[in-house]
Amino acid sequence: xxxxxxxxxxxxRKEGQNVTLSCEQNLNHDAMYWYRQDPGQGLRLIYYSQIxxxxxxxxxxxxxxxxxxxxxxxxxxxxSAQKNPTAFYLCASSIVxxxxxxxxxxxxxxxxxxxxx
Amino acid sequence: QKEVEQNSGPLxxxxxxxxxxxxxxxxxxxxxxxxxxxxxxxxxxxxMFIYSNGDKEDGRFTAQLNKAxxxxxxxxxDSQPSDSATYLCAAPAGNKLTFGGGTRVLVKP
Numbered sequence: 233x234x235x236x237x238x239x240x241x242x243x244x245r246k247e248g249q250n251v252t253l254s255c256e257q258n259l260n261h262d263a264m265y266w267y268r269q270d271p272g273q274g275l276r277l278i279y280y281s282q283i284x285x286x287x288x289x290x291x292x293x294x295x296x297x298x299x300x301x302x303x304x305x306x307x308x309x310x311x312s313a314q315k316n317p318t319a320f321y322l323c324a325s326s327i328v329x330x331x332x333x334x335x336x337x338x339x340x341x342x343x344x345x346x347x348x349x
Numbered sequence: 350q351k352e353v354e355q356n357s358g359p360l361x362x363x364x365x366x367x368x369x370x371x372x373x374x375x376x377x378x379x380x381x382x383x384x385x386x387x388x389x390x391x392x393x394x395x396x397m398f399i400y401s402n403g404d405k406e407d408g409r410f411t412a413q414l415n416k417a418x419x420x421x422x423x424x425x426x427d428s429q430p431s432d433s434a435t436y437l438c439a440a441p442a443g444n445k446l447t448f449g450g451g452t453r454v455l456v457k458p
Contacts (some may be wrong), residue, residue: 265445272357274437274450275393282444290445322392335381335441340392 236341237307238323243346245310245317247306252346253308255323256337262328267336268292269320278321279311281306282328352376353440353447362456370452374450375410375419377385382421383439384412393437399425428456 246249250347255264263282267275277290281300293322295314300306306325310317352375362368369452381400385393390405399405399412399421411424421440435451 267448277445277447279444300411335383335444335446337383337395337398338439338446339395343392 236323236325236339238321238341238344240344241342241347243344244349245346246349248312250309250311251346253310253321253323254323255306255308255341255344256304257306257323257325257341259305259339260317261325263326263336264300265295265324265326266298266306267307267324267328268321268324275322278308282347317346320345352442352447353438353449355436355438355452357367357450358453358455358456360452362428362454364428364430364456364458366428368432368454368456369424369430370423370436371420371439372422372440372449373420374438374439374440374447376442377416377419379440379442382412382414383384383446384410384423385437385439385448387435387437389434394435425454427452428454430456430458432456 239254243261266278269275276292277305278296281287287298287300297309321344323341325337326336354373384397386396387393397412399414405412409426413422433456435453437451438449439446
């Protein structure tokens with residue numbers, strides 16, 4: 233089955249600790265995205281990548297870091313600099329074929345819920 | 350001004366009625382629009398996308414796009430309790446999508 237997997241489903245972070253959230257896709261999509269969702273809120277873009285070894289900051293990148301060493305993988309690290317990390321983290325992917333105001337459909341993984349101890 | 354705006358709701362509709370959700374966007378250059386459904390505690394799933402002015406129907410769902418007025422709407426006909434969820438509207442902003450805050454829909458039996 234093609235799809236996007238995220239792990240773990242729940243993650244607990246201690247004060248001052250860096251934690252890494254995994255995102256893997258086997259859809260052969262070039263683009264991958266990380267979003268943060270707070271309770272009762274919409275999605276806010278953290279980072280995105282349209283090609284291997286390249287990524288761009290989204291609207292709320294401070295306190296987060298990413299890497300894109302493989303097309304299939306886009307891990308997100310929540311660093312100790314992120315003072316309020318408790319949220320639902322969603323990874324998405326899409327093809328890159330848009331032009332002039334078009335965007336392709338983004339497909340989402342099941343999400344990781346991060347909680348602070 | 351937010352780039353994509355939705356009424357947060359909740360929008361309460363009786364079972365069998367039509368639910369009407371609206372979304373406005375600020376980028377006149379946007380050409381593609383998406384509606385996602387998100388159940389509580391789950392990730393968003395795509396319901397509809399629309400590129401052209403007018404209506405697009407898929408089963409009980411109809412998306413309507415009016416680029417001149419910069420709004421896109423979603424109609425859910427014959428609403429069912431299983432339609433109770435948050436509906437997210439998304440529009441392009443450059444080479445990424447911007448999501449609205451979502452409209453929570455409650456369908457009452």
